[in-house]
Amino acid sequence: MSRIGVFICHCGENISRTVDVERVAQEVGRLPGVAFSTDYKYMCSDPGQTLVKKAIQEQKLSHVVVAACSPRMHEKTFRKAVEAAGLNPFLCEMANIREHCSWVHENREEATVKAIDIVGMMVERVKKNRILPTITVPVTKRALVIGGGIAGIQAALDIADCGHEVILVEREPSIGGHMAQLSETFPTLDCSQCIMTPKMVDVANHPKIKLYTYSEIELVEGYIGNFQVTIKKKARSVDEDKCTGCGVCMTKCPQKKIPNKFDQNIGMRTAIYVPFPQAVPNTPVIDRDNCTWFKTGKCGVCQKVCGPGAIDFEQQDTLIVEAVGAIVVSTGFDLYTIAEKPKGSPIKGYGEFGHGKIPDVIDGMTFERLASASGPTGGKILRPSDGKEPKQIVFIQCVGSRAREKGISYCSKVCCMYTAKHTMLYHHKVHDGQAYVFFMDARTPGKSYDEFWRRSIEEEEAVYIRGMVSRLYQKGDKIVVMGSDISVGVQVEIEADMVVLATAIQPQKGADALAQKLGISYDKYHFYSEAHAKLRPVECATAGIYLAGACQGPKDIPETVSQASAAAAKVMALFSRNQMEREPIVARVREAGCVGCFACKKVCAYGAVEEKEIRDRQGNLIKVVAYVNPGVCAGCGTCQATCPSKSVELDGYTDEQIIAMIEAL
């Protein structure tokens, strides 16, 4: 016979205000199997937990029901307390009489009756609970970092400095990401490359970091502590082991007029190229779409001039499988292109701003390249159309961001600050120029941020106009900017030489496809979702996968670096043990009933179902049944719902338990 203890929590007044907790304790105490029932003001507090532990020992309780808040809130708390008192933690269940009862009802009498029913159901359920032993799985102490921008670099370095191996995968030919493209950084105006490139070199030289550039994630299998990741290393057409990075191939390549993506397509590169001189690794890539050899079968100049013979036109894409225990996703962002309306996206373009049609309407990243000492203009602010220095420049903020009617309602967070920085850089380089900024409001929370913004106005003479721009059009060699100044309520028209748009930050293209490979969730804009917005901001809901940087939402550099180090800390916590404990809420196959139709295997999103042969003593095959790997199973219960013969049970949520609850009603 069960000796169940029921503990009713007042939750301060959250429950007791609407539910007569004493009556619940009395009535539930009369249920068959209940040996003890009581109520207390804060059951989750230290004295409350002590009450539960004492009762287990004194009353020799066999099962525990805690009637309080949602199990999402305190199930772990009470299971731990029960375990400390010597019971298996899975013999404790929570009855939710707060979210499911007191918070949603007003009538005290009815709410009390409902609370008694809810607790009664859990009493019947807990009688069917079994002792579940904790599952332990081994941990592979190697991490995968996807994306080699500042987030990925920081996370990789932190994990590797702790002594664990790191696999860093980058899609582009070089690591560095967007931060390598920036000229100076706010709020200190230190050179981005000067602080970035040493870190890139650290990655390249770190004995614990294995770097795969020009590579993509093909397939992710497995689970926390035990992932198998297939990486596609795209054909570089250059043997990385032989190449010395001398760069002769690039100087001799006859194809010299290919727009360089790193320079926002305003600078040119050759067909065999490194995206920028400080690239890591300093090994060129042949862009096969633009290479004469690959287009016509003739040329081969690079091959002829290469001393070490590193050019390999025959190179193929290769697949590499790596075993890792944790994954940090740091795939970063992309800028919203206002010229075109992205296909299948709810985002409506900004045709009225003429980006892509008027050559001197550029985005913020292009301005960064113009201002960068290593950029295509050598750091001079020159118009892309005619190379003249713009004397009047207009910056427009919130282009794409905070525009619900255009499809994006979020704030891109960094634009206010980088536009302030742009006005300063402009003022430093074009002394007789004037910068205007159209803004909705300036958002400058952050250490020394507001001071920086004020400086752009007060010392660097930027004119801020509160209002939005309705239209841009070319007039001669000027761009007419039509906007409004809402602080004085007048229409403004400025004849500008150049217009810079602070376009919205969006996740990388293909972010959704990668999320599907990883089995992590994302929001409607394809930013990756954290497990809890406040308390678990760097973890994914999928165990063993962590987030860093702008792939989770718009972020500036300090915030990205902090999050990357936080993700690294989470990975190191996981790697601090050889074995990892998992909740034993997993599916189990009743082999006698299983007919091997493998409907469960077809629906399992985690690849946890395997085929198992059942043989007699002579070794003859009797049948093939399903087997759930408890290390992989996430306990979602889809197999249980799918099995036609009900031969799969989810421990902790068996049909018997659920039906016992229904019958208690």
Next chain:
Amino acid sequence: MPLTSQPIDTSIYTTITAAIRSEASRLFTAGEVVAIIGYAAARRVGSAQPIIITNAADAEKLIFTHACVNNLAVYLTKAKKEIPKTGKIGVVVKGCDLKALVGLMGESQLKREDLYLIGIPCNGVLGSTVQPATALTTESIASKCCDCNSHLPTGCDFVPNVALPPGLQMESRYSVEIARLEALTPAERWAYWKEQFAKCIKCYACRQVCPFCFCEQCLCDRNKPQMVDTTPRPAGNTAWHIVRAMHLAGRCAGCAECERVCPMDIPLNLLNRKMAKELKELYDYEAGFEVNDKGPLTMFTEKDDQSFIK
């Protein structure tokens, strides 16, 4: 029902019978199969019954007539007591029966390489309530044959070389009945099915004959916990038939054996046809034409209808 009954040409069945016999004899002589599941003449005039033969001498027993109504797929899964455990099995299949085999292959119950399929070009078989000696007409024909889309089974190892006589255009009895029920109000429809299910005596003949009811332990027989009331009472009857209809959705290709064997004449296949119609409309899926790893209900694609998510 057609207004006037027209005869259906079954003359090819004689040629087919001869072809099956010679192929069966050849298969045993060559040692290609260990047994053949087919049809043989039964006691009553014109009737036929399933037979399992294991030698060339018995090949002469095989026949094919318009009384060969059974779906023999069931002898390959749960009714395989008389089937040898090892070796290739020959099986005589009509187009409709083949769909069941295809489904069973997709559900890991059968392997194509274990079977030798003798396909039958079929012009129709008799309805379940008709005496076996009756000639095949547009009236005596089985309902499932009225809108048959697989007269000639494809992908078989052997198909007798006969030309199918041009088929007669027949109204689909199921479609008419489904349309009639769809036009009813939910209350009227519920009343109709309540009346039908009330007749059920829980003999489980439908389960016994269904090629897809291959579970060793049916969930409806379980008593700890009991999922479905086992006594023939209205609630349990309804639960049983709804569970079956749901379990067959996306799998049943409409061989209508359940309906044929039901002693209480419950129009069981109507439920399955309705489910098949829904799946065709929702996912453009039709069961039984190719061996699919995943059916529409065990698979999610972004094209799936999501209008039900509010």
